[in-house]
Amino acid sequence: xxxxxxxxxxxxxxxxxxxxxxxxxxxxxxxxxxxxxxxxxxxxxxxxxxxxxxxxxxxxxxxxxxxxxxxxxxxxxxxxxxxxxxxxxxxxxxxxxxxxxxxxxxxxxxxxxxxxxxxxxxxxxxxxxxxxxxxxxxxxxxxxxxxxxxxxxxxxxxxxxxxxxxxxxxxxxxxxxxxxxxxxxxxxxxxxxxxxxxxxxxxxxxxxxxxxxxxxxxxxxxxxxxxxxxxxxxxxxxxxxxxxxxxxxxxxxxxxxxxxxxxxxxxxxxxxxxxxxx
Amino acid sequence: xxxxxxxxxxxxxxxxxxxxxxxxxxxxxxxxxxxxxxxxxxxxxxxxxxxxxxxxxxxxxxxxxxxxxxxxxxxxxxxxxxxxxxxxxxxxxxxxxxxxxxxxxxxxxxxxxxxxxxxxxxxxxxxxxxxxxxxxxxxxxxxxxxxxxxxxxxxxxxxxxxxxxxxxxxxxxxxxxxxxxxxxxxxxxxxxxxxxxxxxxxxxxxxxxxxxxxxxxxxxxxxxxxxxxxxxxxxxxxxxxxxxxxxxxxxxxxxxxxxxxxxxxxxxxxxxxxxxxxxxxxxxxxxxxxxxxxxxxxxxxxxxxxxxxx
Numbered sequence: 001x002x003x004x005x006x007x008x009x010x011x012x013x014x015x016x017x018x019x020x021x022x023x024x025x026x027x028x029x030x031x032x033x034x035x036x037x038x039x040x041x042x043x044x045x046x047x048x049x050x051x052x053x054x055x056x057x058x059x060x061x062x063x064x065x066x067x068x069x070x071x072x073x074x075x076x077x078x079x080x081x082x083x084x085x086x087x088x089x090x091x092x093x094x095x096x097x098x099x100x101x102x103x104x105x106x107x108x109x110x111x112x113x114x115x116x117x118x119x120x121x122x123x124x125x126x127x128x129x130x131x132x133x134x135x136x137x138x139x140x141x142x143x144x145x146x147x148x149x150x151x152x153x154x155x156x157x158x159x160x161x162x163x164x165x166x167x168x169x170x171x172x173x174x175x176x177x178x179x180x181x182x183x184x185x186x187x188x189x190x191x192x193x194x195x196x197x198x199x200x201x202x203x204x205x206x207x208x209x210x211x212x213x214x215x216x217x218x219x220x221x222x223x224x225x226x227x228x229x230x231x232x233x234x235x236x237x238x239x240x241x242x243x244x245x246x247x248x249x250x251x252x253x254x255x256x257x258x259x260x261x262x263x264x265x266x267x268x269x270x271x272x273x274x275x276x277x278x
Numbered sequence: 279x280x281x282x283x284x285x286x287x288x289x290x291x292x293x294x295x296x297x298x299x300x301x302x303x304x305x306x307x308x309x310x311x312x313x314x315x316x317x318x319x320x321x322x323x324x325x326x327x328x329x330x331x332x333x334x335x336x337x338x339x340x341x342x343x344x345x346x347x348x349x350x351x352x353x354x355x356x357x358x359x360x361x362x363x364x365x366x367x368x369x370x371x372x373x374x375x376x377x378x379x380x381x382x383x384x385x386x387x388x389x390x391x392x393x394x395x396x397x398x399x400x401x402x403x404x405x406x407x408x409x410x411x412x413x414x415x416x417x418x419x420x421x422x423x424x425x426x427x428x429x430x431x432x433x434x435x436x437x438x439x440x441x442x443x444x445x446x447x448x449x450x451x452x453x454x455x456x457x458x459x460x461x462x463x464x465x466x467x468x469x470x471x472x473x474x475x476x477x478x479x480x481x482x483x484x485x486x487x488x489x490x491x492x493x494x495x496x497x498x499x500x501x502x503x504x505x506x507x508x509x510x511x512x513x514x515x516x517x518x519x520x521x522x523x524x525x526x527x528x529x530x531x532x533x534x535x536x537x538x539x540x541x542x543x544x545x546x547x548x549x550x551x552x553x554x555x556x557x558x559x560x561x562x563x564x565x566x567x568x569x570x571x572x573x574x575x576x577x578x579x580x581x582x583x584x585x586x587x588x
Contacts (some may be wrong), residue, residue: 007451008391017395019387021402028405030428034420047431094313102299103306116321118574122321122543126550126560127327130338150316164284180305211409211525212543213435216551217362227412230364230530234416244421249413260408264401267408271465272472 031253033065035059035246039114042242059247066236066244069251071222072229077256079144079225081203087203088196096184111216116152121213129216141210143217144198144225148207154199161195162188194269201270226252328567331560338554350561360562362537365546370451370541371520374458380508381459381518387501390474390561391450391460400471404464411461418457421446445531447538454539457526462519466512473508477501514577521569569572 029049034042038055063069096203098106098113128147129138137143169191173183190198211227218224233248260267332350336343354360389399406414421429422443430440443453481500490499502509524543527533533548535541546566550559 013388013392017385017392017399020385021399024403024406027414027421027460030421031417043426047428047435054381060496085374090312090316093309096307101302101309101436104304105307107311109310110324112314112317116317118571119321119325119567120570122522123328123563123570124324124546124548124557126563127324127331128320129551130327130556131324133338147320150313152317155313165282178581180309184309204588205408209412211412211528212547215528215547226409227525230410230412230416232342234529242423242426246420247415249410253410253413256410257405257409259399260403260405264397268400271407272468272568 024113031246031250034242035250037243039241039243055243059243060251062241062244063178063215063233063248063251067221067229067233067248069229069248072224072226073255075223075229076140076208076226080207082141083143083148083207084200084203087151087154088199090149090160091151092189092192092196093161093181093184095155095187096180098155099159099162099165101180104233112154113155117156120148121210122131125216127215130143132217138217139220139223141223144223145212147213151199151203154203157199158195159190165191175232197266198270201267205256206272285545318532324437328560330562331557332533334555334557334560336560338556341559346557350558353558354561354565357536359540360545363540363542366451366538366540367521367523367542368524370455370458371517373452373455373515374462374520374523375513377455378459378462378466379512380510381463381511383470383505385463385467386470386474387497400468403467406461406463407465407468411525412529414461415457415526418526419530424452445535447536450535450539454523454526454531456520458520458523462516466516469508469512470488470505473502477504485555508576510580514573518572521566521573542569 024076026273033049033051036056036059038053041052041055094109097103098109124147132138132143137146141224152163165188170183171189173187178186198220208225209227211231214225214228215231218228221229224232230248234245292463293457323342326470333347334343334351335346349474373402385399385403389396421427424430424442424445425441427443429443441449444450477500481504482496485496485499488499490496522543522546523541527539528547529540531539533544542562545580546562549555549562
């Protein structure tokens, strides 16, 4: 394994990996290239990646003028941030109680959590929609955030993590006269940072990308999240102005991709950790 | 734990422990209360409601509804759209889950055994997982475009007539499957990479002593069995994610052409939120949930029986 010679097998392996990577990256390459091409050039369907005439400014201007991109991105940030804060604030104390405190209803609570793990938003969407309609809270941040304020997956993940924490730590804090809530805030959370980061990445990726629920509860552009906004943009463009369309997709994809490239290691760790325990 | 309790009961009189236990239980209740309330409000109650609504003819916009018993379910199984949607979802899953699993495993093995560019390859293959699917679906629509799309342009250069990827009813599901595989293979790869690094190196040395000379022998003797738990997990999550396909269908085809890409969640969405037939869509949702439950139960069963290596 050390300093392996450049054998035929190895060359083949590298070639395969490079070819595969090109295929996987091709959509991104064409996205960037096409967002810089004029309509007329796109219709010649040439395979050249460098635009004949740089049309980036025009396409991006179009993307920004048809749908309010800053508003979309802002909505995405607000919704994801609110969801994450609620999920952590509600799941951490619950998981702590289940992991470290003895109380009679713990078993029942675990059953609820397991049941919740089985049920995706798609299954509860119909009654929630009817209820939100009756309460007239459709088209609001409340509608977008409320159903996700509880994450049973979060409870499950934190529970695994807290169980592994030494009891001595908590006993010491109790002897120091800390309240249980104080223990959660000052002992548990700082020590659970890896789990919280992993969960944060999982949650933000899931909700930034979610189309199903926003599509159901939002019909007003003012509250559209990035995926929904892109659908509106496509409808407004009637589909065929690929230059502007690619510019819009580029703008909307960039934030999460940039975050991923900057914090790659954490991302992969987060996904593996949450993935393997889900 | 037991010894701790024993010393505690020796050092403190019994009523004291009682008070402490009661106080601890009260604190615990306070800590779990918000979660319990929200689980009841956003999971248990809607779940009960969806089962209930499945037995009614409730439609949004009409004030009253009546019980129809199993009428919705009877209608489901003669509903051509729904049956088409079930078989499409099954076919889509039957393609995407195994291919993305094998691709993920293959990529992980290749990357693991290669020293050069490991992090580059991992990033490249993982990028689709971190990208907005609706946006990338739009890019794929351009790539797949029958006349101006780069894929068919490339095929024309080598003298082949490319298909109408998303527009032909015998092709559309496969095109969507390609996007699905592209999107999920990197996720599986990362899980397999984690599984591979957890295999102790000396097992390979031991296998070699036992006469496993070729790479294939070593894979069959050590890697594959040791990856058991990871593989099982990847299988389940791949199937469940494939059954939940929605974004690409909604963005690119709206179930068309000719219902050729009608899938379960899209059909539920149409019936419930576009035609507002909530009762009928609820019955569909119950079927969808039943599929998920069966998959989960199968996973737990297999986990219990098959995997004992860790």
